[in-house]
Amino acid sequence: MPVQERKQKAREQRSQLIVSAARELAEAEGWDAVTTRKLADRVEYSQPVLYSHFKNMDAIAAAVALEGFGELTTALTEARAAAKAAARAGEKSASEGLRAVAEAYLDFAGEHPALYQAMFVRPTQLTFATGEIPASLREAFAAFREAVEPFARPGTDGESLTELFWSSLHGLATLQAGARLRQTHQQERVEVLVGLIAG
Amino acid sequence: MPVQERKQKAREQRSQLIVSAARELAEAEGWDAVTTRKLADRVEYSQPVLYSHFKNMDAIAAAVALEGFGELTTALTEARAAAKAAARAGEKSASEGLRAVAEAYLDFAGEHPALYQAMFVRPTQLTFATGEIPASLREAFAAFREAVEPFARPGTDGESLTELFWSSLHGLATLQAGARLRQTHQQERVEVLVGLIAG
DNA sequence: CTAAAAAGCCTAGCAACGCTAGAAATTGGA
DNA sequence: TCCAATTTCTAGCGTTGCTAGGCTTTTTAG
Numbered sequence: 001m002p003v004q005e006r007k008q009k010a011r012e013q014r015s016q017l018i019v020s021a022a023r024e025l026a027e028a029e030g031w032d033a034v035t036t037r038k039l040a041d042r043v044e045y046s047q048p049v050l051y052s053h054f055k056n057m058d059a060i061a062a063a064v065a066l067e068g069f070g071e072l073t074t075a076l077t078e079a080r081a082a083a084k085a086a087a088r089a090g091e092k093s094a095s096e097g098l099r100a101v102a103e104a105y106l107d108f109a110g111e112h113p114a115l116y117q118a119m120f121v122r123p124t125q126l127t128f129a130t131g132e133i134p135a136s137l138r139e140a141f142a143a144f145r146e147a148v149e150p151f152a153r154p155g156t157d158g159e160s161l162t163e164l165f166w167s168s169l170h171g172l173a174t175l176q177a178g179a180r181l182r183q184t185h186q187q188e189r190v191e192v193l194v195g196l197i198a199g
Numbered sequence: 200m201p202v203q204e205r206k207q208k209a210r211e212q213r214s215q216l217i218v219s220a221a222r223e224l225a226e227a228e229g230w231d232a233v234t235t236r237k238l239a240d241r242v243e244y245s246q247p248v249l250y251s252h253f254k255n256m257d258a259i260a261a262a263v264a265l266e267g268f269g270e271l272t273t274a275l276t277e278a279r280a281a282a283k284a285a286a287r288a289g290e291k292s293a294s295e296g297l298r299a300v301a302e303a304y305l306d307f308a309g310e311h312p313a314l315y316q317a318m319f320v321r322p323t324q325l326t327f328a329t330g331e332i333p334a335s336l337r338e339a340f341a342a343f344r345e346a347v348e349p350f351a352r353p354g355t356d357g358e359s360l361t362e363l364f365w366s367s368l369h370g371l372a373t374l375q376a377g378a379r380l381r382q383t384h385q386q387e388r389v390e391v392l393v394g395l396i397a398g
Numbered sequence: 399c400t401a402a403a404a405a406g407c408c409t410a411g412c413a414a415c416g417c418t419a420g421a422a423a424t425t426g427g428a
Numbered sequence: 429t430c431c432a433a434t435t436t437c438t439a440g441c442g443t444t445g446c447t448a449g450g451c452t453t454t455t456t457a458g
Binding site: 056 | 416
């Protein structure tokens, strides 16, 4: 009875449609503009349909965030791989990798500000504290760890340095997005950060 | 005719009352709970009175933020002064000052999470980009600059390093508040940060 | 001291919000 | 073709930010 199967598939497609529409709307007009009515209009269904897929609006934003975690992981690992390939095991390979990861992260945040907010700024129900972290986010963090590891003080596990590296990038991303830093000097700040860790 | 004067003073007091009530409510229940009705209830006036003092809710949050800028400046400068006094012009005076400022900043953020959000996280109308920065915030940033300056690469003005230092602390503060970092290792992360800059 | 003018405040209401119950419509199997 | 099950929509509740207009209080003038 492939009728059930077909329905199941259609439902999943519609779920994805909702998530995509929410993301586009947020990116275009900000998360405040993502209301159940506007979103229902966009996907051409009524509001209750949204609630048959997601518990509430926050769950939709969380689904968008999850999408972002995957894309961020891809961006970071690819950037690191590309940098490594370019610097063919040369001496500066590690620091180039670090710079590549930093730039990729800030580019990602700058290019998808609403997505980034869903992932790391908006108060979300994705419980990070209880260890229930999405697998895709764990992967992104692993990319950080690998980039930082060569510069960890011998004898330490480098976990704190990794967290600090991430925090610094997060701070740069959010303050830059809020126009609280000199807009034209982001590259310089990255150089300083990479220099401090790898120098 | 001191009648005008008296009224003016009463109005200012009531303005302050509103700001204080908003801050307390936000700190107690989060900014989402700060609604015009609840706030009006707390100050024992009707909603329109709020609007006779502030353009809208965001303006009230901005007033709270402004209050925070002043307090943060005080906290940072005092911490730095205390560290300097303790390390009587010794060799490590500068790095102790840096650590003191970092810890004071993170303590401030941790002790007043809602206030910190109003200052640096919530989307606000306080226009930072156009240079129209509150004087009190400029002072806080100056405290950062002075703490970082001893460690700037000779020949540079250290502005990027200062922005990076602030960004790192901001990232640590917000990710810690969102329980996205190991809650028990904040001190260690600060040590790493100070070590990178002053080491 | 009284009455008109000014100022201040509150009641009541609008549009839009998140979310949901129950009616209406569509679909699948006999 | 008809019935039952599923799906979808209409309509509505309570709450939000914000405001118009009436009411009360205070100030001024006679």
